[in-house]
Amino acid sequence: MSKQQEHVDFSQFPNAEGHFGPYGGRFVSETLIFALDELAENYQRLSQDPEFRAEFDRDLAYYVGRPSPLYHAERWSREVGGAQIYLKREDLNHTGAHKVNNTIGQALLAKYMGKKRVIAETGAGQHGVASATVAARLGMECQVFMGEEDIRRQALNVYRMKLLGAEVISVKSGSRTLKDAMNEAMRDWVTNVDDTFYIIGTAAGPHPYPMLVRDFQSVIGREAREQHLEQTGKLPDALVACVGGGSNAIGLFHPFLDDKTVAMYGVEAGGHGVATGEHAAPLSDGTPGVLHGNRTYLMQDEAGQIIHTHSVSAGLDYPGVGPEHSWLKDIGRVNYVAINDDEALDAFRKLTLVEGIMPALESSHAIAYAEKLAATMRPDQSIVVNLSGRGDKDIHTVAGIDGIGID
Amino acid sequence: MSRLAKVFEQLAERGAKALVPYIVAGDPAPQHSVSLMHALVDSGADIIELGVPFSDPMAEGPTIQLAHERALEHHVSLSQVLDMVAAFRQTNADTPVVLMGYTNPVEHMGYSQFAERAKQAGVDGLLTVDMPPEEAGETSQLLRDAGMDNIFLLAPTSSDQRVAKVAALASGYLYCVSLKGVTGAGHLDIDSVREQMQLIRQHSDLPVTVGFGIKDGESASAIAPLCEGVVVGSALVDRLAKWDNAADTDKQIAEAVSLIADIRKAIDAVADV
Known part of the structure; x- marks a missing residue:
């Protein structure tokens, strides 16, 4: 920072x-x-x-079903043995995501x-x-x-x-x-x-x-801030959200930007690993450039051509990122990290088994990082993770990885 | 006087209009680009717009998208495009070459390095499709300092105020996009171009070329009387799409550029030169 x-x-x-x-x-x-x-x-x-x-x-309120709950994942938090983890349940919205x-x-x-x-x-x-x-x-x-x-x-x-x-x-x-x-x-x-x-x-x-x-998605952070205060009497110590283009992350982060005690982590798709180059993590391993109407961090080659990205999650498989994230990275307000395909898949299974909540593969990146982060924190601290979408749409993908065909 | 200004002046003296073909550098393969440029000049081109290949050519229709993809199969970079212009300049000192492309490859090279290298190579102007005047301040200044022109687009949707703003920053010529759409679209509307031209004339004395949707002698000669030049892109690029490596190179180039010779005749006929 x-x-x-x-x-x-x-x-x-x-x-x-x-x-x-x-x-x-x-x-x-x-x-x-x-x-x-x-x-x-x-x-x-x-x-x-x-x-x-x-x-x-x-x-x-009446069509999407807001406010979405802020859920204290007690069993998962206990298993991790660190900070208390709260899930912002955007997966419960109508159509299943933020x-x-x-x-x-x-x-x-x-x-x-x-x-x-x-x-x-x-x-x-x-x-x-x-x-x-x-x-x-x-x-x-x-x-x-x-x-x-x-x-x-x-x-x-x-x-x-x-x-x-x-x-x-x-x-x-x-x-x-x-x-x-x-x-x-x-x-x-x-x-x-x-x-x-x-x-x-x-x-x-x-x-x-x-x-x-950002403005439309900021309802996520406004609600989460209020709900966390109501449930615990204080602000969370950290926020975690996955970042493809970054709309769910900016929606959660923005209402907290002035709260200096709240650390923020944007989790990019590390694909096969950032070191392999086969990923979709421009903030972790890209350079600024211009694509799709804005200047931002991009995945590009030495000639300024946009390169192919890889992620197990289609929603994060994008070579750019929202420009506000690029800026928040540069000024050090938000930390950007990466989670690999395998770690995200493990988190998908873990949350499903431990909490009975099946996260989207995109959100599973945030889940995986939150688990790592929570383990480094004390039980009186808390993390809000944006559970940006539900995993029903990914069952085919996960089954395919397990070698099971579903028709 | 810049090469661009000189060409437009000479054409105006003869009452003729500029014929501006567009090809993507490195399409169909890098080794043919310089020969193609010379062949275009021999067929009557006054200015060459040389497309800089980009992985995400947002403003292009399918024909030119594929040309970018063909060039990128050969990994043609902006740096190589500048080398092509330098090679072209070894035997052609007069025909202006304007690079047309997207912001990112230029930004990635660095604007001041680009300006320096482009000047050395003999480039006359730069048209970045996705860099409107609001974002172009620094680039325009660097180009001007290096003696090159920054070419801007005007669209059917450009308001009176926009035209004034663009005209204030532009030099060399203005590129009037004839229609709402991508390159190679088929719905050219002469009356709408006429209206656009009236608006542009109120704000600028620069020469104006019109492009998008001009595909043959007929469409070119309908547009030419309204402006100072016509740009022919997709129709020409489409001929290169049929390139066959096994067939005779010179013959294929001659076949492709014959379109330019045809359009030359057609626009000269209506201009009565």
Whole structure:
């Protein structure tokens, strides 16, 4: 934490141009500038509008099922023998992950802005499902771009989106994963920019997306802070969340940034191990660059080409990260660490057996790191882990690793 | 006077329009790029836009995406692209070469190193698709200091205010994107381009080239009277997609660039030169 500056006013970031220090910004082609301006202006206005805010809060309460519980995992905590571990149960949200907090918010923006069609990119399929869900509810046309490789890995969510009336478009360019789905969604948006709202699924992309996704997801941290105070009478000592693009992490972290006693850990996908180069951990082993509309840490080669990433979890398999995380790393406010595929899989099994809660493989990275961290802490200390999604969608993947075919 | 300014001045004196072909450096293979550039000039190109391969070419349609992928199969880097321009310059001192690509490879090389090396290689300008004026301050200054132009895009969605802002920072020429969409899209609308051009003229005296959706003599000659130059990308790149390593190289290059010769004739005919 030695790098941390003394007086950062976190509420002042991003600035008007969407910068978090050197990160963020708006690196898009000219055609999209007007759409981003339109979105920024509408968001500025609507985020202050009592009617909009009330509708958002109502949807979170009665449609998503918020507040999500903060659950004291007592048995697991006892087994680890260190800090008390609390799980923020975003897995209990409607559609099974934190993603819906953001899609509810963005779909409401789309509705207030009079857009009839929404598009989204998806990796694990959770954001695609959450987008298709809100589109179904609001009667909007919805197309979801998904890499061919991810469609194979996440067949259940693909079918779920189809049942919800969305069209899933298979992306066959590049590495055929999340980053290519995002390229294709951008191409669609630039073509249909007049009537289409692009629901970006993570706290990345051109300004104002990183800001508005963070704001919509910050309900996680606001609730967790209040619930932890209520249950224990104090703030947690540490927060742990997995980081792909980083929307669940920024949602948990942001409301705590001013609480200097609260340490924060963002857990990236270490894949086969950071040392092998086969991972998806740009903050642990990447360099700053520009991709998908923002400047941020990236996985890139010596010529500035984006390189293929690897993670057992499709939702973390992305070569970039939200720009606010890059900044929080540089100023030392958040520690970024990596958990390998094997460690995440072990955590998946462990939490399932010990607490009867099956975490998504993405969230399993946070679970695995929390266990390591808790073991170094005292029993009177506590950790809040964001259990960002449930693991039902990953059962095929885990069964496959176990050599079991499920049809 | 810069090579770009000189070309536009000479064309204006003759009442002719600039023909600006776009190819991706290293497509179909790096060893053909310099020959292709010379062949384009011999077929009537006034300026060459040389695409810098990038792994995530967000603004491109399928045709040019595939060209980037073909070039990257040969690991063509920005550094090699600069070497290609230097090689081209050994026998061509006059035809401007503008690099067109995405921010990250340039950022990764470092903007001041890029400016220095590009100048040495004989590059005349840089167009980074995903770097609007808001993010381009430092780059524009470095390019200007090195005597190169920063080319910016204007879109059908650019407001009056935006056009003014872009025009204030741009030099060399302005690149008017003819349609909402990606490169190679098929819905060119002449009336909309005419409106865009009227707006641009209110804010800038720079020459304007129009691109996206210009694929043959007919579309080029419809657009050319409205502006100072036409950019032909996907239609040309599509010919390179059919490249066959087993077939005769010179013949294949000649076949590909014959499109440029055809378009040259067509735009000269309407310009009455």
